[in-house]
Amino acid sequence: MTTDVxxxxxxxxxxxxxxxxxxxxxxxxRQVLGKYQYLDKKERAFLTRLFEGTVEKGITLDYxxxxxxxxRVQRMKPLIRxxxxxxxxxxxxxxxxxxxxxxxxxxKLARKRGFSGLSGFVNGVLRSVARGKNNISWPQExxxxxxxxxxxxxxxxxxxxxxxxxYGRDKTVAILEGLSGETVGAAGAKGPKETLLPKSGLTVRTxxxxxxxxxxxxxxxxxxxxxEEIPGIxxxxxLSGIDYLAGLNSFAEGxxxxxxxxSMMVAQTAAPGPGDYVIDVCAAPGGKSTHMAExxxxxxxxxxxxxxxxxxxxxxxxxxxxxxxxLRAVQMDALVYDEDSHEKxxxxxxxxxxxxxxxxxxxxxxxxxxxxxxxxxxVLLQRQIxxxxxxxxxxxxxLLYSTCTIxxxxxxxxxxxxxxxxxxxSLETMRQMYPGETGYDGFFLAKMEKKK
Numbered sequence: 001m002t003t004d005v006x007x008x009x010x011x012x013x014x015x016x017x018x019x020x021x022x023x024x025x026x027x028x029x030r031q032v033l034g035k036y037q038y039l040d041k042k043e044r045a046f047l048t049r050l051f052e053g054t055v056e057k058g059i060t061l062d063y064x065x066x067x068x069x070x071x072r073v074q075r076m077k078p079l080i081r082x083x084x085x086x087x088x089x090x091x092x093x094x095x096x097x098x099x100x101x102x103x104x105x106x107x108k109l110a111r112k113r114g115f116s117g118l119s120g121f122v123n124g125v126l127r128s129v130a131r132g133k134n135n136i137s138w139p140q141e142x143x144x145x146x147x148x149x150x151x152x153x154x155x156x157x158x159x160x161x162x163x164x165x166x167y168g169r170d171k172t173v174a175i176l177e178g179l180s181g182e183t184v185g186a187a188g189a190k191g192p193k194e195t196l197l198p199k200s201g202l203t204v205r206t207x208x209x210x211x212x213x214x215x216x217x218x219x220x221x222x223x224x225x226x227x228e229e230i231p232g233i234x235x236x237x238x239l240s241g242i243d244y245l246a247g248l249n250s251f252a253e254g255x256x257x258x259x260x261x262x263s264m265m266v267a268q269t270a271a272p273g274p275g276d277y278v279i280d281v282c283a284a285p286g287g288k289s290t291h292m293a294e295x296x297x298x299x300x301x302x303x304x305x306x307x308x309x310x311x312x313x314x315x316x317x318x319x320x321x322x323x324x325x326x327l328r329a330v331q332m333d334a335l336v337y338d339e340d341s342h343e344k345x346x347x348x349x350x351x352x353x354x355x356x357x358x359x360x361x362x363x364x365x366x367x368x369x370x371x372x373x374x375x376x377x378x379v380l381l382q383r384q385i386x387x388x389x390x391x392x393x394x395x396x397x398x399l400l401y402s403t404c405t406i407x408x409x410x411x412x413x414x415x416x417x418x419x420x421x422x423x424x425x426s427l428e429t430m431r432q433m434y435p436g437e438t439g440y441d442g443f444f445l446a447k448m449e450k451k452k
Contacts (some may be wrong), residue, residue, distance in 0.1 A: 005036060007047045008086070008105050009112070013389050014051050015082040018365055019073060025055050025365040034246065037050045040245045053093055054086045056180070060155040063084045064092065067136055068128040071121075080118055091133060092435040099130040099449050137245065141427065145169070149335070153180055155361060158372045166408045171434075178435030179361045181217040202242060203440070204256040205264055206235040208294045211255050213237075219250045230261055233268070254321035259287045260359075262443035266351060267291035267445050270400040276346040278302040281389050284311035286318040286327075288351055292375065293327040300346075305332040314385055334385045341392040347392045352382045352392050354403035356411050358442025361435060378407050386418050390425070396452045399425060402445040406434065413443040 014032060017023040025415045029051060033044060054061065062073045065084050066351070073081050083106055088103035101124045110119040139148040146164065150157045153176040168279040206216045213235045220227050220239065230236040237256075245251055266288045270276050274296060280289045283304035287358070304315045304327060315329035331337065355375040356366045386401065393399050401418070403410055411432060419425060430446040 003309070006109075006224060007043050008040075008050070009109060010036070010377060011047055011054070012079070012083055012109060013048045014115075015054060015086060016079065018055055019058070019080045019082055019085075022369075024361050024363070025052070029242070031261060033183070033244065037244055037247065039328055040378065044243065045056065047096070050086055050363055054082075054089045056360075057089060057093070057154045058149055058368065059156070061088050061092075061154075063151045063359075064088055064133075064136060065125065068132065068281060071126045077115065079113055080122065083113075083122060084125060087122075088129055091126065091130055092392070103130065105125060114128070114406065120378070131292045138251065147178060148223060149173070149415065153177075153418070154177075155367055156361075162372075162407065175434055177378070179442070202239045202245070202258060203261050203264075203445075204237055204239060204258050205233070205291065206237075206372060207255050207257060207290075208235060209298070209323055210253070214429060216250070217257050218253060220248075223248055223250060231262065232386045236261060252387060254323065257287060257290060257318070259291070259363075261440045262358075263287060263441065264291065264432075265443070266349065266400060266402050269445055270347050270349060270398060272296050272300065272302075272347045274299045275414065277344060277349040278349065279341060279345040279389075279392055280304045280349040280351070281385065282306060282350070282352055284314045285330075286315035286329070288349060289327055290318050290322050292347070293324045293443045295324070296326060298324075298326050300326055303330055305330045305334065307333055308332070335388055337388050337391070340398060341389075343392065343394045343397075345397055346394055347398045347399045349402075350386060350389060351402045352385055354378055354382070355407060356404040356443075357405045357407060358433075358435065359404050362441070375410070376406065379414065382410060382414055385417055386414070387421070390422055390450075393425075393449055393450045397450050398428075399448045401444065401448070401449065402443065404441060404443050406432065406442040406444070411446075415446045415448075421450070426451060427447065 010032065016030050017028050018025045029048065054289070058075065065073050065088055087102050090097045090144055103123065106126055107123050108117045110122045115229060120190070139151050141148040146157050149155070149160045149172065155176060160172065163175060190376040206213045217227050219288045224241065226241040230237045230238055250256065257360050270292065272292050272295060276296060277300060278292050280302060286304055289302050289304035300418050306312050306315065312329045312331045319327045321330060326371040355370045356363065357370065357379055360367050390399060401415065412430065415427065415430060419427060425448045428447040428449050431444070433443040435442045
């Protein structure tokens with residue numbers, strides 16, 4: 001099916017929403033793909049890659065543009081800089097797009113959007129990039145490794161610097177490569193490299209309340225979805241070949257839940273038993289809560305809490321879609337002590353607000369929205385919440401602390417702080433998962449038991 005929708009124009013609008021208005025990239029993409037369901041599969045794939053890739057590679061793209069433009073990126077008109085970014089992305093990373101097509105379409109878009117006077121500037125910069133893209137002078141690791149890694153992997157310098165300090169050079173490179181799906185080697189030596197892996201694939205877990213893993217696989221394959229098993233989790237699958245997720249009957253019927261494998265490890269590690277009482281203090285949208293409720297096979301109760309009515313609504317929506325009777329959604333502030341919860345929980349899940357650096361592959365704009373100052377404030381918030389809610393755990397019960405980030409300050413350091421302040425707890429297991437070694441998101445979890 002062909003349409004009259006200009007996917008490049010659509011991508012430009014989306015980039016303006018994210019880069020200039022502060023919207024979240026994954027939400028904008030979801031909204032647009034939902035609105036334009038009728039787009040051809042190839043058009044949807046082109047739009048998704050162009051948009052996500054341009055957001056993700058922002059630092060690299062700005063560096064390249066500044067190499068060929070007398071006007072710095074930050075001094076350009078907002079629409080022009082975003083138009084150049086997405087066009088340079090095509091020139092550098094999309095081999096299937098001829099250089100002339102990327103340039104000509106950009107010039108047309110500039111004119112169409114009322115910038116005819118700058119169309120010559122756009123044309124000149126892009127032609128210069130096309131001619132010189134194989135001879136760009138990239139920052140060298142030997143001279144400034146922080147800048148070299150930042151430009152090459154398009155990750156802000158403060159994040160690279162912190163990882164280099166905490167994990168060393170080799171582990172930092174492994175993390176950066178895992179997040180970007182690239183194998184770069186000596187960063188900056190030859191500039192950006194060809195992406196070897198697609199974006200992290202869609203992983204799902206079976207709604208054990210509705211069907212068996214075998215039945216789910218049959219349904220998905222009948223919907224022409226490619227299904228692969230995930231080692232170690234017999235009810236989880238990696239899916240590919242999906243055009244529009246919400247259009248699948250199996251999704252509408254609640255037969256599976258979309259969740260990263262590292263996130264599934266929370267319920268796996270917490271391991272609630274039949275009849276347990278579980279409290280999840282920051283539960284929205286409900287992935288871990290529904291997972292635990294399903295593992296408990298309809299027994300016990302999972303109380304899934306969150307701060308706002310909107311977030312509680314998301315949890316309730318998933319509870320209904322999954323047909324769970326042993327889960328309830330409750331609006332509650334985790335920073336306010338609840339006397340009724342005193343030593344009530346067999347399992348307390350604290351998947352707390354964090355800097356999110358482990359999920360940058362999926363939420364590509366997190367790297368730009370998060371700052372060192374905000375990350376520092378989150379450390380204090382995490383400690384405040386842990387201090388309040390730890391009293392909810394029964395003697396002999398479990399506290400499961402988790403984040404979707406890769407930062408010692410938010411992870412290992414917070415666990416050590418908590419154990420020092422609360423000696424009634426002992427550490428059972430602690431694990432930092434890295435995208436470079438797991439193939440999935442960066443994630444942290446620590447399982448602590450309250451002494452009897």
